[in-house]
Amino acid sequence: MKLLNFILPIVLLSQGAFSAPDTDDPCAKIAGKSFSLPRDVQACYKSFPFNETIRQNVLTVVSRVFDFYTFEDFYTKLPDPFEGSTVKIRETIDRINKTEYSNDYHFMKDVYDFTLRMNDGHTRFLMSCYTAYQNMIPAPLISLWDAKRQEHGVFIAPNSVELVSLLGEAYYGYYDSIGFDWKRLAGAQVLAIEGADPYDYVDRVADWQTGNYLDHGVRVNSVFTSYRISGGQFSQRLGDLAGPVDISTADLTFKILFPTTTEPEDVTIPYYANMIGTAFKDKVTFWNGNCKADKSTNGIDLRPSNGTESNRRDRKRFGPEASIHDPSHMEAIALPEPYLPTAPTVVGTTDVIKSYVLPGNQTGVMYVSSFGGDYYSFQLGVAASMWSFQQAGVTQLLIDVSNNGGGYVCLGHFLHAWIAGLGDKGYAGFDSTNRANPLAQKIVSSAIDQNLDSSWLFYAGNNWAFTNGTRMYPWYNYMDPTINITVNGKDDKTSQRLHDVCDLSYIIDIPTEPTFNLSNVAIVSNGLCSSTCALFSTSMSEKHKTKIAVFGGKPGEEMEYRAMAGNQVMDWPDLDTEIKTTGLKSDPLAPPDLIVKANMRHNWRTAYGSSESSEPLAYVSARAAYRFPYTRETYNNPQNVWSFAASELFPSSE
Numbered sequence: 001m002k003l004l005n006f007i008l009p010i011v012l013l014s015q016g017a018f019s020a021p022d023t024d025d026p027c028a029k030i031a032g033k034s035f036s037l038p039r040d041v042q043a044c045y046k047s048f049p050f051n052e053t054i055r056q057n058v059l060t061v062v063s064r065v066f067d068f069y070t071f072e073d074f075y076t077k078l079p080d081p082f083e084g085s086t087v088k089i090r091e092t093i094d095r096i097n098k099t100e101y102s103n104d105y106h107f108m109k110d111v112y113d114f115t116l117r118m119n120d121g122h123t124r125f126l127m128s129c130y131t132a133y134q135n136m137i138p139a140p141l142i143s144l145w146d147a148k149r150q151e152h153g154v155f156i157a158p159n160s161v162e163l164v165s166l167l168g169e170a171y172y173g174y175y176d177s178i179g180f181d182w183k184r185l186a187g188a189q190v191l192a193i194e195g196a197d198p199y200d201y202v203d204r205v206a207d208w209q210t211g212n213y214l215d216h217g218v219r220v221n222s223v224f225t226s227y228r229i230s231g232g233q234f235s236q237r238l239g240d241l242a243g244p245v246d247i248s249t250a251d252l253t254f255k256i257l258f259p260t261t262t263e264p265e266d267v268t269i270p271y272y273a274n275m276i277g278t279a280f281k282d283k284v285t286f287w288n289g290n291c292k293a294d295k296s297t298n299g300i301d302l303r304p305s306n307g308t309e310s311n312r313r314d315r316k317r318f319g320p321e322a323s324i325h326d327p328s329h330m331e332a333i334a335l336p337e338p339y340l341p342t343a344p345t346v347v348g349t350t351d352v353i354k355s356y357v358l359p360g361n362q363t364g365v366m367y368v369s370s371f372g373g374d375y376y377s378f379q380l381g382v383a384a385s386m387w388s389f390q391q392a393g394v395t396q397l398l399i400d401v402s403n404n405g406g407g408y409v410c411l412g413h414f415l416h417a418w419i420a421g422l423g424d425k426g427y428a429g430f431d432s433t434n435r436a437n438p439l440a441q442k443i444v445s446s447a448i449d450q451n452l453d454s455s456w457l458f459y460a461g462n463n464w465a466f467t468n469g470t471r472m473y474p475w476y477n478y479m480d481p482t483i484n485i486t487v488n489g490k491d492d493k494t495s496q497r498l499h500d501v502c503d504l505s506y507i508i509d510i511p512t513e514p515t516f517n518l519s520n521v522a523i524v525s526n527g528l529c530s531s532t533c534a535l536f537s538t539s540m541s542e543k544h545k546t547k548i549a550v551f552g553g554k555p556g557e558e559m560e561y562r563a564m565a566g567n568q569v570m571d572w573p574d575l576d577t578e579i580k581t582t583g584l585k586s587d588p589l590a591p592p593d594l595i596v597k598a599n600m601r602h603n604w605r606t607a608y609g610s611s612e613s614s615e616p617l618a619y620v621s622a623r624a625a626y627r628f629p630y631t632r633e634t635y636n637n638p639q640n641v642w643s644f645a646a647s648e649l650f651p652s653s654e
């Protein structure tokens with residue numbers, strides 16, 4: 001054995017010495033490893049030269065997709081309290097077009113950060129290339145209320161050892177190897193980060209790295225660790241400080257007060273990055289697998305004349321989606337065992353819905369973690385959960401929507417209609433419009449000319465109903481005439497007002513009476529309730545005065561109960577498919593195919609606050625009436641959140 005130990009290093013050394021090309025290839029150095037140092041990942045990212053062809057391609061697509069963006073004119077000056085997210089869209093594109101970049105990474109990151117800082121998760125340039133790694137420190141943060149000391153503080157999650165252990169030795173072994181004691185961080189109080197007050201530093205991350213949500217308080221919760229459902233299982237998100245998909249930070253220096261000492265200590269915590277992209281061997285394979293456009297990057301022409309009829313069936317046909325994108329789902333860590341609900345699940349539990357009867361049999365809980373997943377299972381899950389609650393004799397219903405990133409618009413309507421007993425025909429949604437730019441008008445009229453209905457296109461008229469509930473004909477041109485509007489002094493055009501048509505996709509009859517007295521229904525979350533979830537919560541609050549409680553956020557700061565009430569999102573391949581299928585790809589206004597693996601998604605439809613109002617719902621402030629700080633007992637413990645919320649929100653609870 002001794003001999004082997006002695007020989008092995010020599011063998012490795014000589015291999016290194018003779019495979020010279022590898023040493024020049026910074027991607028080969030990190031290839032095949034699940035974890036790498038951020039500086040080594042950066043070296044790989046920065047090894048691709050700046051390329052003018054890529055810049056023109058990306059900026060042309062980004063710029064022409066913005067022509068469809070319903071909120072473009074609002075961004076010249078967003079209304080209070082969201083004015084902090086104001087971004088000069090066209091000027092920024094112009095600046096990026098003129099900037100000198102030292103490599104492709106710097107260019108792409110600039111485009112990525114520009115759209116990220118609009119804080120509209122529906123409208124983002126997402127690139128696969130330079131989000132192939134998730135940076136991580138073994139110190140997920142959380143703001144906790146200490147009832148004994150009557151104060152808030154930022155802490156390293158008390159369960160960080162249990163959580164980080166689940167990442168495996170490939171991760172924490174690195175800290176052991178450099179003699180860094182990551183275990184003693186658990187539960188310690190953070191007094192400063194990089195010399196700043198911890199809440200100020202969290203604000204900085206919320207404003208510069210989180211994106212996705214207009215409301216600052218919601219972004220703050222995204223910086224902290226939280227429970228969620230990912231891939232059908234309870235998971236604990238590291239948060240945007242401990243687990244960003246951005247490898248530009250090598251380490252952070254914390255001033256930490258350990259429970260056993262009285263003097264704070266400066267501790268520098270290095271990041272260690274997890275590969276979440278496509279496996280590669282070297283620079284060339286990194287580029288081909290992660291950066292180069294592949295067959296799903298762009299849209300396709302669905303018409304049979306271009307190939308086969310089967311093209312049409314490739315397209316998912318469950319209707320409009322409104323959701324945000326959280327890449328940290330790619331390597332989700334489980335919620336450690338001790339924090340899982342102890343109440344047994346009841347019939348009705350699915351991948352995205354987890355249903356329970358709390359001890360005492362008074363309260364039914366439905367954790368609706370998403371409006372996505374399987375379209376039909378969702379409907380069956382709602383129906384069966386409500387049946388289970390009735391069987392158990394519960395009288396109050398608590399709905400948890402923590403970290404619900406949205407999903408199918410019609411499933412939001414479905415859940416609302418079921419709880420409120422609206423029957424199949426009751427309309428639970430909002431008025432909406434899309435933008436009638438010249439190319440959109442051509443798409444709608446070209447679809448009519450070619451008899452392409454909603455089985456082909458999102459732009460076809462029979463996707464929608466008039467505001468009186470009558471479904472539009474497929475050949476109805478809802479952009480002729482347009483509605484002419486003025487936003488921030490700029491003239492623009494939208495389509496006529498649209499209602500969703502959802503009842504056709506329901507597989508179960510919705511009751512015409514509420515299952516529970518609506519005053520005994522409440523919603524709870526961490527505010528990260530986006531898109532379809534935001535529309536659902538708004539309907540419940542406005543139409544039925546449902547109590548909505550939000551946990552966490554920044555102490556002392558107001559907070560919204562919803563995030564991104566935009567409405568339907570169009571991912572780039574879907575928009576491109578609309579353009580190609582209507583034969584308009586060669587139109588001078590049409591964006592070209594992307595040559596890099598990326599997505600320029602945008603908010604394609606606006607929901608309005610009411611049928612009388614022209615104010616987008618997204619810009620109507622909706623403050624949470626009930627706010628609770630997280631405590632050591634609740635921050636990562638869903639059942640403790642539910643029991644506490646039930647006792648606060650339902651007066652009849654013991």
Ligand SMILES: *[C@@H]1O[C@H](CO)[C@@H](O)[C@H](O)[C@H]1NC(C)=O
Nearest residue numbers: 049050051052053054595596
């Ligand atoms: C720039 O990128 C394009 C598209 O990937 C490629 O065809 C071209 O060769 C690149 N130019 C340079 C100078 O590398």
Ligand SMILES: *[C@@H]1O[C@H](CO)[C@@H](O)[C@H](O)[C@H]1NC(C)=O
Nearest residue numbers: 056059060063093094097098
């Ligand atoms: C970038 O600037 C050049 C030179 O002015 C111009 O030709 C090109 O169209 C611009 N590209 C975009 C995407 O705006």
Ligand SMILES: *[C@@H]1O[C@H](CO)[C@@H](O)[C@H](O)[C@H]1NC(C)=O
Nearest residue numbers: 299300301306307308311580
């Ligand atoms: C036509 O269909 C083929 C595959 O069926 C696809 O590769 C091609 O990109 C399509 N053409 C257009 C213009 O969409």
Ligand SMILES: *[C@@H]1O[C@H](CO)[C@@H](O)[C@H](O)[C@H]1NC(C)=O
Nearest residue numbers: 357359360361362391392393
């Ligand atoms: C709650 O319901 C379960 C199952 O029906 C029953 O076993 C239990 O005794 C009930 N608990 C109370 C407090 O009523």
Ligand SMILES: *[C@@H]1O[C@H](CO)[C@@H](O)[C@H](O)[C@H]1NC(C)=O
Nearest residue numbers: 465466467468469470471472
């Ligand atoms: C609903 O409105 C549309 C458009 O104005 C109209 O054509 C249709 O007849 C109306 N339907 C009903 C039932 O009034």
Ligand SMILES: *[C@@H]1O[C@H](CO)[C@@H](O)[C@H](O)[C@H]1NC(C)=O
Nearest residue numbers: 480481482483484485492493
């Ligand atoms: C909006 O303006 C266009 C001309 O740009 C006009 O044709 C159309 O009728 C106007 N729409 C309404 C509803 O006034």
Ligand SMILES: *[C@@H]1O[C@H](CO)[C@@H](O)[C@H](O)[C@H]1NC(C)=O
Nearest residue numbers: 514516517518519520651652
């Ligand atoms: C619902 O509950 C409220 C408050 O407890 C009560 O005032 C109301 O009468 C109840 N409604 C029905 C239909 O039972």
